[in-house]
Amino acid sequence: MIIAVASGKGGTGKTTVAVNLAFVATPRPVQLLDCDVEEPNAHLFLGGQPAKKKEVSVMIPSVDEGKCSGCEECSNFCQFKALVVIGKTVLVFPELCHSCGGCRLVCPEQAITEVPRPIGVVETLQVRDDLTLIYGTLSIGVAMAPPLIREVKALASREVPLTIIDCPPGTSCPVVESVKGVDVILLVTEPTPFGLHDLTLAVDTIRTLGIPFGVVINKAGLNYSPLYDYLEKEKIPVLGEIPEDAAVAKAYAKGELPVYSVPGYRAKIEEIFRNLKAMVNGLEKM
């Protein structure tokens, strides 16, 4: 089973839920993929042995000026304005390039080859015998996260029975890339107007993609009724509520795991996982 943990709004507790879930969920072993490559955080909460490190590159065009006739076929073709021809010189803007390879294909002089451009790294951390973390880190100044997210997912093992994906915030391409192919999404929200509003955006996105999902209300306790009204009206399953607790906030601040340090927290996460499994089983029977 592949579970994605997502939210819409940042800071609702995605990483906390994903990491703690990775310790209690079964069957084991579990692999945790941190797909928030712009700001990966899961590794900050996990010790363990660094096992592998891989530099990730995308392919961008390189123009042989000796062969280039300045015909502008490439720059006219490029949808992303990553090539500009000035006289007989082709300027390449790597940060705009999507690596589609189209410019190389359309060049009548065969003056374009593709060269690698590093965009970040993917690292593997053996946290415990039964828990592996794979996480990507996008280099500063690189705009496009999806190619690195694809690489994190490509390095995941197909043999491991349970995969948990920590997603980036938002609702656009990095989130879509992260949740592609997952069995179920766990949406983490908080009972505030911002939490609710961004939850509705995330729900719209997930419904567009057609992936089953349930909601976890984190930092619960604030009696913010519009959230509960929305969930009821939309018939969205609530998989559990994690109460607002200063002890959890303090553990999080220091990089500790509340499943081990905060009484009652582990039971909450176990309950959420049970409900998630029951929901998935129910869907399979339909």
Added chain:
Amino acid sequence: MGSETKEIVIISGKGGTGKTTFTAAFAVLAGKVVVADCDVDAADLHLLLNPKVLERHEFWSGHEAVIKEDLCSGCGVCQEFCRFKAIIQKNGKFVVDPFSCEGCGVCVRFCPENAIEFPERLCGEWMISQSRIGPMVHAKLLPTAENSGKLVAVVRKASQDLAKAHGIPLILVDGPPGIGCPVISSLTGAHAVVVIAEPTVSSEHDSERALNLARHFNIPAFFCVNKWDINPDGAERLEQMARNHGATILGRVSYNSAVVTALINGLTVFEMEGESFRLASREIKKVWNSLCEFIN
């Protein structure tokens, strides 16, 4: 800095540290200001500023490949050429998975039957509004849409035009989380970046990357630790890190549930009555005043 309109961008790296709360609070304190919500993925500022929409514009950007079933011979050239695995087979027919298509046009160009159309893609909308604080530009990306960076650029351009037209000296930009395309689009060419951090291991890691991004684009950076009292040692470390990255420290704000109470009322702390709101107001005002000292 000259007399031209100044653009200040509020970012954080990690989400949920208080970007939007600070942007709204700064806007109330600034008075004459255009506010731009550049978190186009998950825009929230309108929940605090409750703007009246004056103009609504569609945001069309990029294209999307669509295979015309009646013209397709099933040769599979498109699938072979697509680097994004966007051409899939459904019931024996080739179709484009719109969630994977990046709109590069390679399949369109190389289809031997000319069977692939390439319509423009509607990605969202952007709005010019009037809030109780002043003019505001905001946007909404459609679910699963691409090109958030371009939409950010549209929002910024519209804010700059508004500021110029009304002679407003300041634009406050509420930035997106992360360090990727929409964040880069939010801060390139801006006058200053304010990084809002919180003393957690995640924010220590993420705000450092945000500061590195500001430095990468040579933009002066300012730094504020929110909720500093949940971890005073962490707050100290954060400020040391920020100084090492050449950022100017603006001050600290303590954890205060009054901020959420104000939010639920759709107001900033300055617009609420009571001691806890006054305390939060005082602290945020101090941060704002030190920012003004450097900007002016």
